[in-house]
Amino acid sequence: MKFFRKYIIILAASISIFCSCEDFLEVGNQGKVDIPTIFADVPSMKATVNGMYSALFSFYDSQFSKYGDLTADMVDITKTNDSNYALFNFDLTRYDASGPVGFIWRKGYESIANANNIIDNVTSLLNKFPEEKNEINRCYAEALYTRAFCHFALNLVYAQNYSYTDDASHMGIPVITKPATVNDNPKRNTAKEVYVQVIADLKKAIQLFDLIDDVSSFYISSDAVKALLSRVYLYKGEWQNCIDISSELIADRDISYGDEYLNIFSLANNTNEVIFKFSGEDKGSTLYGTFHEGNVVCSDKFINLISKTISVNETNLAGDPVTNEYPDIRNNFIKAIESLKYSNKYEYSDGEQEIINPIVSRMSEIYFNRAEAYLSLETPNITLAKKDIAKLISRNYDLDPAKINISDDKTALLSLIDEQKSIEFFAEGHRFFDISRHHQNLVRDNKSNSSTKELTYPDYRYVLQISEKETNANRNIEQNPSSNK
Numbered sequence: 001m002k003f004f005r006k007y008i009i010i011l012a013a014s015i016s017i018f019c020s021c022e023d024f025l026e027v028g029n030q031g032k033v034d035i036p037t038i039f040a041d042v043p044s045m046k047a048t049v050n051g052m053y054s055a056l057f058s059f060y061d062s063q064f065s066k067y068g069d070l071t072a073d074m075v076d077i078t079k080t081n082d083s084n085y086a087l088f089n090f091d092l093t094r095y096d097a098s099g100p101v102g103f104i105w106r107k108g109y110e111s112i113a114n115a116n117n118i119i120d121n122v123t124s125l126l127n128k129f130p131e132e133k134n135e136i137n138r139c140y141a142e143a144l145y146t147r148a149f150c151h152f153a154l155n156l157v158y159a160q161n162y163s164y165t166d167d168a169s170h171m172g173i174p175v176i177t178k179p180a181t182v183n184d185n186p187k188r189n190t191a192k193e194v195y196v197q198v199i200a201d202l203k204k205a206i207q208l209f210d211l212i213d214d215v216s217s218f219y220i221s222s223d224a225v226k227a228l229l230s231r232v233y234l235y236k237g238e239w240q241n242c243i244d245i246s247s248e249l250i251a252d253r254d255i256s257y258g259d260e261y262l263n264i265f266s267l268a269n270n271t272n273e274v275i276f277k278f279s280g281e282d283k284g285s286t287l288y289g290t291f292h293e294g295n296v297v298c299s300d301k302f303i304n305l306i307s308k309t310i311s312v313n314e315t316n317l318a319g320d321p322v323t324n325e326y327p328d329i330r331n332n333f334i335k336a337i338e339s340l341k342y343s344n345k346y347e348y349s350d351g352e353q354e355i356i357n358p359i360v361s362r363m364s365e366i367y368f369n370r371a372e373a374y375l376s377l378e379t380p381n382i383t384l385a386k387k388d389i390a391k392l393i394s395r396n397y398d399l400d401p402a403k404i405n406i407s408d409d410k411t412a413l414l415s416l417i418d419e420q421k422s423i424e425f426f427a428e429g430h431r432f433f434d435i436s437r438h439h440q441n442l443v444r445d446n447k448s449n450s451s452t453k454e455l456t457y458p459d460y461r462y463v464l465q466i467s468e469k470e471t472n473a474n475r476n477i478e479q480n481p482s483s484n485k
Helices: 021-026 042-070 100-120 122-128 130-158 191-209 222-236 239-252 258-262 286-291 300-306 329-333 363-376 382-396 410-424 431-437 468-473
Strands: 075-077 274-277 296-298 310-315 321-326 334-337 340-343 359-362
Touching (some): 042 100, 042 130, 042 286, 042 431, 100 122, 100 130, 100 468, 122 130, 130 222, 191 222, 222 363, 296 300, 300 410, 329 334, 359 363, 363 382, 410 431
8 A cells, every 4th residue: 555655664773774764765765774684783773763863862752752742722823824723723624734633643653563573573573583682672672662662652642532332332543563565455444443552563572671770761661551541541541450550650769859850851750750751862843843932832731720820828937827828849850931920941952953852651640640640540549549649739830748738528639630740841742742632622821822612522633633644645544524524
């Protein structure tokens, strides 16, 4: 099938075969590198893994990470001619082949193709180089994570949330687990089938990583896999599994506090908080151009949330009762320029080169995941949920957890988690997916520059359409609706 033919060859950074997909289809065989040559030995496989990381960075940084914020309610765009405005205003259609509609699909499946080529060659390399088993299995595990991440991410963008139907039988995205062939014309799997494959890949990756030492937060690791699995279980509604895998992470590492927490977005900063982040060295970042002093600003809704203080009844040095107000330290992630406010999570630089290292997973998310899962059990565990929430709030407002008064009401606690996550992961790509999986309406400020100020769940615009270029090339791909009829 024409579109998937683009993904047959892996893109290996070290041997310079990052040619365009179209060029690859049109030129002759001269100068091409075949799969057996690329996977001739372990160093060659490791080079292809570097290429896989680069492709995954491009997928994540260029469009996917922005999607979760630009389609939600915590940002505004000041100018209608901004390149992100069509996505923000839900004006994109199936004809948007070069923008988010086509780009996210194309780059996601390129990364899946890279991962599949690595996975497909693991057995032969293990047979030829058994003494290098650990390095080969590391590559294998990294590829499994990449395949799982991209299937999961693509399903978030092009398919309705897992609980859209009671049995998740609604359309997901094509699950691709083998290197593509010319005649492949994959159909869309159900959402349930997508999640089954994602979870299987992540479980296998954990087994492989159990025998391998972790490197740094710039590389996929056992903890990175567990963090993604925690999110997958949460989105799927497998509450106890989410609690269990989150607890494994929490047993081994903590969140960051104070200055360490406020510096988690700086260069080469390894902390307990950051589980996995991309290295942006020698790479341009669209996140920088999007959120750093551009046209994407904090919405009034977000500013109202982050401006809230916590009132605590205390005594002063004289022993008199006083009420003190504690501000949110996450205001340090926001900067004001004249009357506008921006995220400063993506503004760090190295000399003249702007280097952005996007964070994919961090420990604050794991605590939020576990707290929500505790509350969502058939018999909610209010006590343990409150403990996790209090830990995060105490860090964010620089308070002793004992001084924090949190409701015992389940609905109020879930609302508190939703509010705190909106602040915590601002400009990190989570917000719209939380709105969708909670079956919430999207409600923007009345002052929003978007003409689409509200979507009532389940609106057809909760997912992107699939590029017409893809559906024309593969008639087995069923298009998403273009209206609420």
